[in-house]
Amino acid sequence: MPAFLDLTGQRFGRLTVINQSSPKYGRVAWWCMCDCGNTVICTSNDLRRGSVSSCGCLRKEIAAAQAHTAGIARGVQLEKHGLSGTRLYAIWKAMRQRCTNPRDKFYPDYGGRGISICPEWDDFSTFHKWAMETGYDPSAPFGECTIDRINNDDGYNPTNCRWVTLNTQANNRRRRKTHANH
16 A cells, blocks of 8 residues: 655645545545635545646636637627627528538538538628618518529529518429339
8 A cells, every 4th residue: 555645735736735634435535725715625646636726616717718708709799790689690590501511401402412602691791781682671571581592403692592482482492303113
């Protein structure tokens, strides 16, 4: 059995060992004071390996910093156009998903068969401008203003798209191959 190591007074990250505690999980354990003022019991192995370096406050600070950074990024994104909660933004996002995300259930009928989105529509502001100039109606009832590709074998671009009703769109579907029984 290895010799007993007294860790009293030693620092491990933000923890300072105060004194020995009763065993934890059958191992030598220590009362430690964290720089933030909390106390915690840690085993010698955890302290010496570096798997414990605070009472948990460090993890919380890192998570808060990451959330803050993500919040700033999200805020900048929202400030970019301020329309992320609109119906038109949802249409744009769904169009992009079915053309670019292989995990989207509609991808096989869009991106999977080569339907793409023109590079200028990578920017929502450009798409929004086009939509407003070509008849998009933000107050239209459901099914009255949907994006439609005029040529179903061509991608989403300003010259191939229009705003139509669901009925018009349903009449503009591509023909599916049928397998004749022989």
